[in-house]
Amino acid sequence: ARQFFVGGNFKMNSSSEGIKKIISHLNDSKLDPKTEVVIAPPTLYLLLAREVAKAPIEVAAQNVFDKPNGAYTGEISVEHLKDAGISWTLLGHSERRVTLAEDDQFVASKTKAALDGGVGVIFCCGESLEQREANETVKVVTRQLAAVKEKVSDWSKLVIAYEPIWAIGTGKVASTEQAQEVHAAIREWLKKEVSEKAAEETRIIYGGSVSEKNCKDLSKKPDIDGFLVGGASLKPAFVDIVNSHL
Numbered sequence: 001a002r003q004f005f006v007g008g009n010f011k012m013n014s015s016s017e018g019i020k021k022i023i024s025h026l027n028d029s030k031l032d033p034k035t036e037v038v039i040a041p042p043t044l045y046l047l048l049a050r051e052v053a054k055a056p057i058e059v060a061a062q063n064v065f066d067k068p069n070g071a072y073t074g075e076i077s078v079e080h081l082k083d084a085g086i087s088w089t090l091l092g093h094s095e096r097r098v099t100l101a102e103d104d105q106f107v108a109s110k111t112k113a114a115l116d117g118g119v120g121v122i123f124c125c126g127e128s129l130e131q132r133e134a135n136e137t138v139k140v141v142t143r144q145l146a147a148v149k150e151k152v153s154d155w156s157k158l159v160i161a162y163e164p165i166w167a168i169g170t171g172k173v174a175s176t177e178q179a180q181e182v183h184a185a186i187r188e189w190l191k192k193e194v195s196e197k198a199a200e201e202t203r204i205i206y207g208g209s210v211s212e213k214n215c216k217d218l219s220k221k222p223d224i225d226g227f228l229v230g231g232a233s234l235k236p237a238f239v240d241i242v243n244s245h246l
């Protein structure tokens with residue numbers, strides 16, 4: 001069975017004091033021991049988060065560059081993450097794909113660099129409202145994944161986060177049926193394009209307006225293996241989302 005996985009994406013929010021508070025609350029809470037919990041603070045606070053977070057809470061970067069070192073002002077490398085004890089990174093978040101024009105190839109190249117270096121990847125994919133209305137959801141998501149398939153053969157340290165753009169930060173969560181349908185299509189794609197094993201073992205998590213209120217129903221769907229939580233991960237109710245699969 002796939003281990004349930006809940007990620008908290010703090011995005012460009014909070015402060016050193018705020019992050020200490022959020023993590024202390026997690027440390028002091030009773031968390032489902034069967035669920036993997038990974039929080040992604042802003043880059044500047046990765047070391048602080050690593051220091052404050054108690055096992056089994058893990059820490060992820062929100063992005064990483066695809067070159068090992070060199071003249072790349074403003075970027076951080078997979079080696080930097082490993083040196084700092086950071087075992088995960090988000091990649092391909094729509095806020096980066098859209099706002100910073102990251103394309104499928106660049107995201108795939110960074111995914112390869114992270115996995116090759118032994119850093120797990122929470123790979124984000126998802127369609128815009130326009131694409132959904134044009135019935136292009138599965139086409140868009142599998143195109144984003146196909147770029148990864150070109151470069152990556154071992155999918156065991158990759159978690160796929162399906163995040164429909166129209167559901168992010170809008171309070172408009174995908175229905176349990178809408179999410180399940182896309183997750184099942186992604187699993188079908190994995191089976192056909194990667195391997196039976198990858199289809200069976202890869203966690204496919206949902207992101208987009210997940211809250212303590214809607215997480216329980218979503219968590220019951222057979223192909224929803226967890227969540228990537230934005231806004232609610234900054235609040236105490238994040239604990240309820242971590243524990244949604246209990």
Ligand code: 13P
Nearest residue numbers: 009168169208209230231
């Ligand atoms: P919200 O939970 O705030 O909608 O954000 C989702 C997200 O983008 C997580 O990466």
